[in-house]
Amino acid sequence: MTQQEQAFPNTEQKTYGASAGQIPIVNLPTGNGPSVRSVNLHTPTTKGGTAEGKIQFREQKGPFQQLRSLLNSMLVLIFFIIPFINYQGRQAILFDVNEQQFHFFSLTLWPQDFTLLAWVFIAAAFGLFFITVFWGRVWCGFLCPQTAWTFMYVWIETRIEGSSNKRKLLDKAAWTSSKLIKRSSKHSLWALTALLTGCGFIGYFVPARELYLDIFTLSGSFWVSSWVWFFAICTYLNAGWMREQMCLHCCPYSRFQAVMFDGSTKTVTYDAARGESRGPRKRNQTTELGDCVDCNLCVDVCPTGIDIRNGLQYECINCGACVDACNQTMDQFGYQSNLISFISENELKGEAKPFWCSARFVSYGLALFTFIIVALIDLSSISETQFNILRDRQSLYREVGMAEIENTYQLRIRNKTKTMKRYQITLDNPQRFILMTPSVIQVSAAEQLEYPVTVKAKLVDLDHGREVLQFSIIDIAKPEQNVSQSSSFFSPST
Ligand code: SF4
Ligand code: SF4
Incomplete structure (x- = not known):
């Protein structure tokens, strides 16, 4: 049996x-x-x-609860502190929605670099699966924000209304002034925690230092304030009222994690x-x-x-x-x-078998390792300069002077760094193609410069019709930072 x-x-x-x-x-x-x-x-x-129908669970002490409290407290502290860390005069981690940039210390990602974030999220998901095979739902119990905020709200509730038994009695008790005071104190503190959480979250998207002041003095912009209040209401409902219902009915992870066991x-x-x-x-x-x-x-x-x-x-x-x-x-x-x-x-x-004998553990481990490598490769290939070429749509070419042909282009150069840059523009075949515009340009930090250039060539040097012409943009201070792109040079067909 x-x-x-x-x-x-x-x-x-x-x-x-x-x-x-x-x-x-x-x-x-x-x-x-x-x-x-x-x-x-x-x-x-x-x-x-x-x-x-409300679960009023008892507060428990013990080694696992100490560990959970420690991890949850660290998580909450880190969540609130990160937006206040500055690096090189600006918020170190900021998803700047207005500028469409993600700042992570010295790294600035633009929308075209967001594949890196995708790899990081995929690696994180496999990391979670990898841990789940060995440690089950340890994420849910010890690190999930839903758990951390729920336990924080229950901690507040317990301090005001007492133990689980007292809370159950209070639930059933008639409305007296004592019950009214306890309930209003609890909900006020919950609401304040929710509002701080809303500010903490939106502080990752707009400069955090001004945000708290703006929200608490009611001087924030309409959209920023709306988002803060939206997340505050979600926090209040999630951690105060829904609690385990989120885990039971809304969280997809609780439903599919069993397949990893x-x-x-x-x-x-x-x-x-x-x-x-x-x-x-x-x-x-x-x-x-x-x-x-x-x-x-x-x-x-x-x-x-x-x-x-x-x-x-x-x-x-x-x-x-x-x-x-x-x-x-x-x-x-x-x-x-x-x-x-x-x-x-x-x-x-x-x-008991060694955990590494599990096929799932090995496969998730390999997937995690692969996506970490992919993310690192993507990170190393991110350039500090973004470069595009647009051809002049008005004319394919211009015939000038002594049987010479000119083509014009619009160079779009974005300096993705936080410092001003000087760039050298070069052509791949300077013997045949001459740049008629100054070849050294200056682009301010995070600026996108539209720079019109003219390229000239002698008709006799050209294979008539269309030829490939490659432009390169070289960072003068860091020549290893260079980007190239090809375009076409048109001339009359013979
Ligand atoms: S805590 Fe639960 S499992 Fe342990 S003795 Fe009490 S009823 Fe039994
Ligand atoms: S959620 Fe699971 S681990 Fe936590 S007390 Fe309930 S049965 Fe135990």
């Missing part, structure tokens, strides 16, 4: 993809049994929830073989029962309101709160820790 069968003898068990080493999925009945909870998280019977994926798991049959008991009492004392703490602390003892569920964000809660109980009863733990299916069966 398998561990799941021992734990849930009356459930129908189907093992999907067992041959491929996938984790068995148990079909649970949705009755009102004492241990098996309904899949609907908002039934009034859920212990973590209230009659209003295999037998070696570490995920929060209840050791049913050890825990069942569960039941309450006194400390130090000798009993035939399993190690689960049915204290229900693992359910009370769960931010998504599930009971991990029912097996692997897509609602579980791997935050580790139930691991800390259960270890605390195990400690109190003098039992071995890790009845609930981050463990893989193979480890649970005593068949």
Whole structure:
């Protein structure tokens, strides 16, 4: 009999993809049994929830919660601090929508360079998949902004309204002045946090230092203020009201991450073989029962309101709160820790294989490595100068003086750096083609210069009709920074 069968003898068990080493999925009945909870998280019977259908989970302390708090705090701090970092007199990281530029310290990307961002995002996605194969949904539990902001909002709620039990009672209580004060304080602080978050986010798109002042003195432009308020409202609704509903119903990652799991994926798991049959008991009492004392703490602390003892569920964000809660109980009863733990299916069966034996781990690793290399190659090929040639549309050529032909062009030169540049314009065949316009030009920082040039050639030197002519733009201070483009030189056909 398998561990799941021992734990849930009356459930129908189907093992999907067992041959491929996938984790068995148990079909649970949705009755009102004492241990098996309904899949609907908002039934009034859920212990973590209230009659209003809101999950009021307990605050939990422990090593995983310390780690989560530390990572979440760092994430929030980094999010707010980055827009205030200056580099060479300007915001170090700024998506300048007006100028269509992305500044990243000394690097400035223009729309034509955005393939680099695409490679970076693809590499980041494969990085996430790569970690998921080994560590399951550790991103969701420890680093996802939705989790970080939700826990921040719950922290505020707990400081004002008290523990989860007090909050549940307050939910049911009649409206008194005390309830009104608590609720208005909580919502004011939530709203302030949301507004700061809106400013923090938009601070990546417009200069952040002025933004906060503009918003709080109501002197910001209409569009900037609208975007800040839009993101503030989204934050307030997401972290204050929707919370786990975002993970359950809106986040695509929670839906498809299961396909990345295999037998070696570490995920929060209840050791049913050890825990069942569960039941309450006194400390130090000798009993035939399993190690689960049915204290229900693992359910009370769960931010998504599930009971991990029912097996692997897509609602579980791997935050580790139930691991800390259960270890605390195990400690109190003098039992071995890790009845609930981050463990893989193979480890649970005593068949642990090295994680690098997983085909998914290797393939995602290779994909990650490939896209990092592609991004680095793309980065190294980004030029500091953008150069285009437009031919004069009025005339193909002009016949001048002593059987000579002139063609005119419009050179479009963009200096993508933050310093003024001097460029030398050269032609690939100076013996036959002569540049009639000054060949040294100056382009200010981030400026695009439209520069008309005339090229002359003797008729006798030309293969009549059309010839390819290559222009090069060389940065005089850094000759290795040069760009070339070809155009056509027209002359009368013979
Ligand atoms: S089951 Fe445990 S790890 Fe999963 S979301 Fe709930 S508390 Fe977090
Ligand atoms: S916290 Fe541990 S002992 Fe308590 S109900 Fe959950 S699994 Fe059982």
